[in-house]
Amino acid sequence: DQQVKQNSPSLSVQEGRISILNCDYTNSMFDYFLWYKKYPAEGPTFLISISSIKDKNEDGRFTVFLNKSAKHLSLHIVPSQPGDSAVYFCAASALNAGNMLTFGGGTRLMVKP
Amino acid sequence: NAGVMQNPRHLVRRRGQEARLRCSPVKGHSHVYWYRQLPEEGLKFMVYLQKENIIDESGMPKERFSAEFPKEGPSILRIQQVVRGDSAAYFCASSPSAGSLYGNTIYFGEGSWLTVV
Numbered sequence: 001d002q003q004v005k006q007n008s009p010s011l012s013v014q015e016g017r018i019s020i021l022n023c024d025y026t027n028s029m030f031d032y033f034l035w036y037k038k039y040p041a042e043g044p045t046f047l048i049s050i051s052s053i054k055d056k057n058e059d060g061r062f063t064v065f066l067n068k069s070a071k072h073l074s075l076h077i078v079p080s081q082p083g084d085s086a087v088y089f090c091a092a093s094a095l096n097a098g099n100m101l102t103f104g105g106g107t108r109l110m111v112k113p
Numbered sequence: 114n115a116g117v118m119q120n121p122r123h124l125v126r127r128r129g130q131e132a133r134l135r136c137s138p139v140k141g142h143s144h145v146y147w148y149r150q151l152p153e154e155g156l157k158f159m160v161y162l163q164k165e166n167i168i169d170e171s172g173m174p175k176e177r178f179s180a181e182f183p184k185e186g187p188s189i190l191r192i193q194q195v196v197r198g199d200s201a202a203y204f205c206a207s208s209p210s211a212g213s214l215y216g217n218t219i220y221f222g223e224g225s226w227l228t229v230v
Contacts, residue, residue: 006155036221043117043204043221044156089155099144099208099219100169103155 003027004092006104013111019077021107023090026071030092034101035064035075038087047088048075080111116140117222118187119205125228132192132199134225138207145188146206146219147180156204162188195229202226 004025013019023033031052036044050057050064050073057064063076077084087108091101118137126132138145143164148156158172162182173180177195182188192199206221 004155034219041224041226043119043223046218046220049218091156099146100158100161101146101148101156101219102158103148105155 002105003030004090004102004104006088006090006107008107009105010108010110013080013109015082015111015113016079019075019080019084019109019111021075021077021088021090021109023073023075023104024071025073025092027092027094027102028071029094029096030102031095032093033064033066033073034091034093035062036089036091036103037084038089038106044089077109080109082111082113085109085111117205117207117220119203119222119225121225122223123226123228125230126195127230128196129194132195132227132229134190134192134203134205134227135187136190136205136207136222137187138205139209139220142207142209142220144208144210145182146208147188147190148204148206148221150202150204150224152201159190192227195227197229200227200229 034049035047038044048059048062048064050066066073087106089106090104116139145162147159150156160173160180161169177193179191202224204224206219208219
């Protein structure tokens with residue numbers, strides 16, 4: 001039972017345009033959500049997070065939106081740059097589960113110059 | 114990756130041998146997590162440890178896998194009698210305290226790639 005799903009395995013975007021990566025979850029106990037970026041043969045790097053008490057969090061070119069009623073979150077990257085090409089994972093945690101993260105399967109973003 | 118050190122980065126073992134993966138968390142972090150990533154899949158939680166205690170091992174296979182985080186020294190993930198299906202990337206992460214709701218970030222290491230031949 002996949003509690004966190006990223007339904008698009010890959011996404012291709014032109015440099016300068018917006019990249020939108022989507023993530024859905026099923027567990028209503030999740031109250032904190034994170035996005036990680038991962039290059040091949042490296043560990044995940046934290047990008048941005050959002051608490052369930054918010055619906056938006058912005059950090060530079062990265063914005064995460066949370067729609068609790070739809071159990072959906074998205075990561076917007078604008079403008080997209082070739083260096084953003086990587087695999088992006090969304091992850092969720094529940095307060096009563098400590099810091100255990102449940103990850104989605106990842107979306108491979110390719111930003112074309 | 115904020116100082117989580119894992120070694121070895123790459124490990125090749127024959128079926129039936131033992132694999133030991135080590136993780137030194139960020140200095141001052143007392144919480145360690147192990148995740149496994151199988152090819153073409155996301156990361157799956159295995160175990161959560163604090164110093165000298167296993168807090169949650171719900172993601173650990175029941176047999177052959179064990180983890181520890183002693184008072185001194187790195188955390189160790191041990192896989193006995195490895196099989197081909199154990200081939201994966203194993204990531205360690207650390208955080209300063211529990212409760213990511215309070216903004217603590219979990220930092221990941223570079224990973225250890227285990228190949229069982």
